[in-house]
Amino acid sequence: MCLSLLKKALSLSILFLFFLVGSVSIQAQDDDSLVSETNYDALELRSIGPAINGGRIADIDFHPKEEGTWYVGVGSGNVWKTTNAGTTFEPIFDDQSSYSIGSVEVDPNRPNIVWVGTGENVGGRHVGYGDGVYKSTDGGESWKNMGLEASEHISTMIVHPENSDVVYVSAQGPLWDSGGQRGLYKTTDGGETWTKVLGGNEWTGVTDLVMDPRDPDVLYAATWQRHRTKWAYMGGGPGSGIHKSTDGGETWKEVTRGLPSSNMGKIGLAISPQRPDTVYAAITLDRRTGGVYMSTDRGESWTKQSDAVAGGTGPHYYQELYASPHDHGILFLVSVVTQVSKDHGANFESMDIERKHSDDHAIAFREDDPGYMLVGSDGGLYETYDGRETWRFLDNLPIMQYYKISVDDAEPFYNVYGGTQDNGSNSGPSRTEHESGIRNADWFKTLGADGHDSATDPELDKIIYAETQQGGLHRVDLATGDQVFIQPQPREREDYERFNWDAPIQVSPHDAERLYHASHRVWRSENRGDSWTPISGDLTLDQERLKLPIMGKQKSWENPWDVLAMTNYNTITSLAESPQQEGLIYAGTDDGRIQVTEDGGENWREVRLADIEGVPETAFINDIKADRFDANTAYVAMDAHKNGDFSPYLIKTTDRGQTWTSIAGDLPDRHLVWRLVQDHVNPDLLFAATEFGVFFTVDGGEEWVQLEGGAPTVAFRDITIQRSHNDLVAGSFGRGIFILDDYTPLRELDTELLNQEAHLFEPRDAFWYMPNEVSEYQGHDDYQADNPPFGAVFTYYLKDGYQSKEANRQEREAELETDEDVSFPGWNGLEEEIREQGPMVQVVVRDEGGTIVNRVNGPTSPGFHRVNWDLRHAEKDVVDLGAEIPESLDDGGFPATPGTYTATLTKVQNGEVTELSGPVTFEVTPLREGTLEGAPGEEIASFRQELETFQQELTAASNTLDEQIDKVHALQTALARAEEEAPDLVKRLHDARSRLLELREEMEGSEAKNQIGERNPPSPSSRMFVGYRALGTTYGPTEMHEKTVAAGRSELANIQDRLSELAEQVIPELEREVRAAGAPPIENGQD
Structure with missing residues (x-):
C-alpha cells in the first residue's frame, strides 16, 4: 500500500474511532442523566404529624374584611391560611424556595394581595434563613419572588393604606455574617424595584417599623446591630436606634432625646391607635437589661417608663411590643411570658398562661372584640375570648421542629421518637389501624424542656433515651414512666462539662448496654447509663469564647455580650462507632475537629479539616456515620453557615480518616447537610437530610436527587432507617416527621433498569386486617x-x-414555536x-x-x-x-x-x-392472630365464592323482575291504544302484574312497611347482607352465616322458578296477544 493510502486509511480509522468513542461517551452521559431526570414524585414523603404541640409562630395577619381568614407565618414551617377562623388550615407556601418566615402582610386595599418576608427575625442559634420578599395576587394560590434575596431575615412589612404599590420592608439582614441587604426598603411599583431608604453599618438592619394611622407619611423605624457566631452572641451596638420620617420614608432623622446613650439592642415599637402622638419603644440594653420608653410628641422626646425587658432565652428572641387597639395605655411585651401593662409601660404583670405554652412571638387582635386575642408562641397558636382568662389551643397545625429522631422495632407498626425545639421529646406510631389515620391522641410526651437526641434500646423495647438541652440525658422506662437522669457528671475538682445544646447519644451497635455520650470529652457507660467513664480527654480546641472575634474583631468586655441561652462552645457534636469493628469510634466537634480512636478510647488521632481540600477548617461537624459494610469507611456531614457560608459539605474516607474526598457532588447551594444515613443492603445508596429537603444517591455521592414527592420546602435535620420495614424516616425542623414508606425500589436503581421500557418492583408483604374507626365525628378541626x-x-x-x-x-x-404553523391533523386523524x-x-x-x-x-x-x-x-x-x-x-x-x-x-x-x-x-x-381461631382461609374463600354467586343471582333476578314489571306496564299502555277491545287481556295483564309485585315483596319486603320503617320478614336480600358481614372480619363466616346464606339462596331459587315462568312463558304470550289485538309494539331492552 502506498504511503498516501496508508495515511488516508489511518486517518479514517482514527476518525471512526473518534466518532465511536464520542457516541459511547454521549450514550454514557445520557444514561447517567436518567437517574436525575426521572420523576420520583410517587415516592412520597408521608407526613405523620404530630400537632399535639405547635412550633414557633413568627407572625399573624388577619384579612381586613373576612374575619375568619387568617395568614400565619411559621418561623420554620412556611405560611398557613385558614378561611374558617382556625377550624382548618392549608399550607400555601410549600413550593417556594424558603421555609423560614419573618413577616406576613395582607394588603388593606386589595386583600387578595399578600406579602411574605422570608427569614424570621430572631437571633436564635437554630434560626433558618430566607431569600427575600414574596408576593401573591390571588390570596396565596401562587407566589412570585420580588427581590431582596440577600436580606436573609425580614422583620416587618407595611403596605401603604391608600396605595397598594407602595410597600415598606424592614430587612434585618444576615445573622451570621456582615453585609447582605440590610435596612428599610421601599417600593413604589408593587415590588418591581426597591430603594433602600434607611440603612446603617454592615452589622445593622431594621427590626421594626410602625406607621402613624392618621398620616401614612409618618414612620418610625428601629434599627438593630447584632451578630451571632458559633461561640458567642452580641445583641447590640452603635447602629441600634430609633428613626423617624415625615415624608413617606424619603428622609430620616434619628431621635435620641430621652433615649439611652449606651449601646442599644433589639427594639420593639408600638403606636397608640387611639392617640397616635403616643409612641412606645421596648429597648434592649447591655447585659440583657432594658426598658420601656414612651413619647407623647410623635417621637421627638422620650421618657423611660420602666425597666421591663423580654427575658427567658433573651430579648433577641422576643421584644415585640403591641399597643391595644381597644384601650389607650395597655401594652403587651412578648416574652417567655408576655408582659402586660395598663399604664403605658410603667408597670407590667405576667399574662396568665395557665394551660398555655410560653415563649410568645406574635399577637393579633380583633378590632370589634376587646376580649379576643390570637397569640403565636413556640408552642403554636392560642386564642382567648375572655380577656386572657382561658385559652384554646389550635391543635391542627403540624409544625413541630425536630432536632433528632429515632425508631424502634415494635410490631406490627414501629414507633418514632424525637426531640423538638421547646416542645420536649415525644413519640408516636408510624401508622395505625384507624381508618382516620394517626391522631394527636396516638402521640405522647417522653420528656420535657427542649428535646434533642433520642435513642432506642435494641433489646429492651420499653427503654428509650431522651435528652434536654446541654446534654441532659435521661433513660425513660415506658412501662413505668420513670425519667431517670443519667447525664455524666464531672469528678471532684474537675471543671463543668461542656455539653453541646444538642449533644450526641449513641447506643453501641455491639452491646445494647453500652452507651456513648459526649461533652468536650467522650463518655462510655456499660450499664445503660447507671455509671460512666470518660474515654477521652478534651477533644476540642478549648478556647475562651470571649477572646474570639465577633462583628469582625475581638471585642472588649464593655459590649452587649449574651451567651446565656446559646450552646456551650468547643463541644463534641457527633459520635459514631463502627458497626464492623468494636472500639473504632469517630467524634466530631463544633470547632472543626474530627477525632478517631481504634481501641475504644485509649488513643485518639486528630483529623485536621485544614488538611482537607475544599472544606472550611472550622466547620461545624453535624454528623459522622461509620460505614455499615466497611470498617475503613466513614462519612462526615458538616457546615459553615454560622460563618456565613451556606454551601453543602459532605466528605468520605476509606482509610479511617487518613484521606478524604468530597461526595457533596451536585447538592445545591444553600442546602446545608445535617445528616447522612446509609442503606443496610446497598452500600452505595445514601440519603442526606439538608436545609431544604431530603436527597438520595445511588452511586455513593457523585449524583444526588431530591425526593420532592409529598415534601414541603423545609429543613430536614435528621433521617434514619427503620430496617425491618425498609422505611426512611425524616425529622423536619418545622413540619413534623415524614416517612418514605418502603424505599427499596431505590436499591435496584441503575441505568440498565432505567433504560427498560417498564419495571415492576417487588412489593413488601401486605398486612391483612380490618381497619377500624375510633374517633368519628370529632369535627373538621380534628387533626x-x-x-x-x-x-x-x-x-x-x-x-x-x-x-x-x-x-x-x-x-x-x-x-412548536409561537410563530410556527400548526398543521390540521385531518378528519380521519x-x-x-x-x-x-x-x-x-x-x-x-x-x-x-x-x-x-x-x-x-x-x-x-x-x-x-x-x-x-x-x-x-x-x-x-x-x-x-x-x-x-x-x-x-x-x-x-x-x-x-x-x-x-x-x-x-x-x-x-x-x-x-x-x-x-x-x-x-x-x-x-x-396483622395479628385473633383471640379465637377463625375459619380457615379455604373456607372463607369458598364462602366468598358462594356469596358472589348469590349476589349475581340476586341481582339478575332483581333486574329481571324490574324489566318484567316495566314490560307489563308497557303492555297495559299499548293495550289501551289497541284497535280492538280485549277484556280478557286486561285481566290477565293485571294478574301477571300482581304476581310480579308479590315476587318483589318476597325479595324486598312490603312497600307499605318500608314506607314507615316497619320490619319485614327475612328476604334473600336481607340474608345476603348478613353474609356480607361475615366477610367484614378476619374471623370469617360462622355456622350462622353459612345457614343464613343457604336459606337465602333457597328462597331465591323458589322466586327464580316462578319468575322464569312469568318471564319466559306468560308475559311473552301476553305480548303476542296484545299485538294481535292491534296494539302498537313496545320497545324491548333497556333504556
Whole structure:
C-alpha cells in the first residue's frame, strides 16, 4: 500500500474511532442523566404529624374584611391560611424556595394581595434563613419572588393604606455574617424595584417599623446591630436606634432625646391607635437589661417608663411590643411570658398562661372584640375570648421542629421518637389501624424542656433515651414512666462539662448496654447509663469564647455580650462507632475537629479539616456515620453557615480518616447537610437530610436527587432507617416527621433498569386486617395524619410512558414555536382520536393458583408510580348494559384472604394486552392472630365464592323482575291504544302484574312497611347482607352465616322458578296477544 493510502486509511480509522468513542461517551452521559431526570414524585414523603404541640409562630395577619381568614407565618414551617377562623388550615407556601418566615402582610386595599418576608427575625442559634420578599395576587394560590434575596431575615412589612404599590420592608439582614441587604426598603411599583431608604453599618438592619394611622407619611423605624457566631452572641451596638420620617420614608432623622446613650439592642415599637402622638419603644440594653420608653410628641422626646425587658432565652428572641387597639395605655411585651401593662409601660404583670405554652412571638387582635386575642408562641397558636382568662389551643397545625429522631422495632407498626425545639421529646406510631389515620391522641410526651437526641434500646423495647438541652440525658422506662437522669457528671475538682445544646447519644451497635455520650470529652457507660467513664480527654480546641472575634474583631468586655441561652462552645457534636469493628469510634466537634480512636478510647488521632481540600477548617461537624459494610469507611456531614457560608459539605474516607474526598457532588447551594444515613443492603445508596429537603444517591455521592414527592420546602435535620420495614424516616425542623414508606425500589436503581421500557418492583408483604374507626365525628378541626395506603402497594417505573393519539398530537403542537404553523391533523386523524380508547397500565394480581383476583389501574406517564391493591377481589356483581369502564377496577369486591399472590405489570393499548414486567411475588399476612381461631382461609374463600354467586343471582333476578314489571306496564299502555277491545287481556295483564309485585315483596319486603320503617320478614336480600358481614372480619363466616346464606339462596331459587315462568312463558304470550289485538309494539331492552 502506498504511503498516501496508508495515511488516508489511518486517518479514517482514527476518525471512526473518534466518532465511536464520542457516541459511547454521549450514550454514557445520557444514561447517567436518567437517574436525575426521572420523576420520583410517587415516592412520597408521608407526613405523620404530630400537632399535639405547635412550633414557633413568627407572625399573624388577619384579612381586613373576612374575619375568619387568617395568614400565619411559621418561623420554620412556611405560611398557613385558614378561611374558617382556625377550624382548618392549608399550607400555601410549600413550593417556594424558603421555609423560614419573618413577616406576613395582607394588603388593606386589595386583600387578595399578600406579602411574605422570608427569614424570621430572631437571633436564635437554630434560626433558618430566607431569600427575600414574596408576593401573591390571588390570596396565596401562587407566589412570585420580588427581590431582596440577600436580606436573609425580614422583620416587618407595611403596605401603604391608600396605595397598594407602595410597600415598606424592614430587612434585618444576615445573622451570621456582615453585609447582605440590610435596612428599610421601599417600593413604589408593587415590588418591581426597591430603594433602600434607611440603612446603617454592615452589622445593622431594621427590626421594626410602625406607621402613624392618621398620616401614612409618618414612620418610625428601629434599627438593630447584632451578630451571632458559633461561640458567642452580641445583641447590640452603635447602629441600634430609633428613626423617624415625615415624608413617606424619603428622609430620616434619628431621635435620641430621652433615649439611652449606651449601646442599644433589639427594639420593639408600638403606636397608640387611639392617640397616635403616643409612641412606645421596648429597648434592649447591655447585659440583657432594658426598658420601656414612651413619647407623647410623635417621637421627638422620650421618657423611660420602666425597666421591663423580654427575658427567658433573651430579648433577641422576643421584644415585640403591641399597643391595644381597644384601650389607650395597655401594652403587651412578648416574652417567655408576655408582659402586660395598663399604664403605658410603667408597670407590667405576667399574662396568665395557665394551660398555655410560653415563649410568645406574635399577637393579633380583633378590632370589634376587646376580649379576643390570637397569640403565636413556640408552642403554636392560642386564642382567648375572655380577656386572657382561658385559652384554646389550635391543635391542627403540624409544625413541630425536630432536632433528632429515632425508631424502634415494635410490631406490627414501629414507633418514632424525637426531640423538638421547646416542645420536649415525644413519640408516636408510624401508622395505625384507624381508618382516620394517626391522631394527636396516638402521640405522647417522653420528656420535657427542649428535646434533642433520642435513642432506642435494641433489646429492651420499653427503654428509650431522651435528652434536654446541654446534654441532659435521661433513660425513660415506658412501662413505668420513670425519667431517670443519667447525664455524666464531672469528678471532684474537675471543671463543668461542656455539653453541646444538642449533644450526641449513641447506643453501641455491639452491646445494647453500652452507651456513648459526649461533652468536650467522650463518655462510655456499660450499664445503660447507671455509671460512666470518660474515654477521652478534651477533644476540642478549648478556647475562651470571649477572646474570639465577633462583628469582625475581638471585642472588649464593655459590649452587649449574651451567651446565656446559646450552646456551650468547643463541644463534641457527633459520635459514631463502627458497626464492623468494636472500639473504632469517630467524634466530631463544633470547632472543626474530627477525632478517631481504634481501641475504644485509649488513643485518639486528630483529623485536621485544614488538611482537607475544599472544606472550611472550622466547620461545624453535624454528623459522622461509620460505614455499615466497611470498617475503613466513614462519612462526615458538616457546615459553615454560622460563618456565613451556606454551601453543602459532605466528605468520605476509606482509610479511617487518613484521606478524604468530597461526595457533596451536585447538592445545591444553600442546602446545608445535617445528616447522612446509609442503606443496610446497598452500600452505595445514601440519603442526606439538608436545609431544604431530603436527597438520595445511588452511586455513593457523585449524583444526588431530591425526593420532592409529598415534601414541603423545609429543613430536614435528621433521617434514619427503620430496617425491618425498609422505611426512611425524616425529622423536619418545622413540619413534623415524614416517612418514605418502603424505599427499596431505590436499591435496584441503575441505568440498565432505567433504560427498560417498564419495571415492576417487588412489593413488601401486605398486612391483612380490618381497619377500624375510633374517633368519628370529632369535627373538621380534628387533626389526623395519613396512614400509608391500605393493602399491597406496587411501585413501577415507565421510561417513556404511554399517551393517547390526541395527547401525542397536542404535545407535538405545544413544542412548536409561537410563530410556527400548526398543521390540521385531518378528519380521519381526528376521528381516530375520538374513537380511541386511551392506553391503560394495570397491575394484575393473581392468587397462588394463577386466577386473576383483581386489576389495579395506574398512571401512564413517565417516571415512578405507586398504586395500591386494597386486598379485595374484583367486583363480581352483574354488569349493567352501557356501564362505563371504570378508572379503577379495585373497588367494591369482597376481601381477599391471606396467602401468596403475584403481580404483573401490563399495558392495554389499541386492543392489545402486553405484559411489561413481572411477575413479582408477595404475601398477604394477618396483622395479628385473633383471640379465637377463625375459619380457615379455604373456607372463607369458598364462602366468598358462594356469596358472589348469590349476589349475581340476586341481582339478575332483581333486574329481571324490574324489566318484567316495566314490560307489563308497557303492555297495559299499548293495550289501551289497541284497535280492538280485549277484556280478557286486561285481566290477565293485571294478574301477571300482581304476581310480579308479590315476587318483589318476597325479595324486598312490603312497600307499605318500608314506607314507615316497619320490619319485614327475612328476604334473600336481607340474608345476603348478613353474609356480607361475615366477610367484614378476619374471623370469617360462622355456622350462622353459612345457614343464613343457604336459606337465602333457597328462597331465591323458589322466586327464580316462578319468575322464569312469568318471564319466559306468560308475559311473552301476553305480548303476542296484545299485538294481535292491534296494539302498537313496545320497545324491548333497556333504556
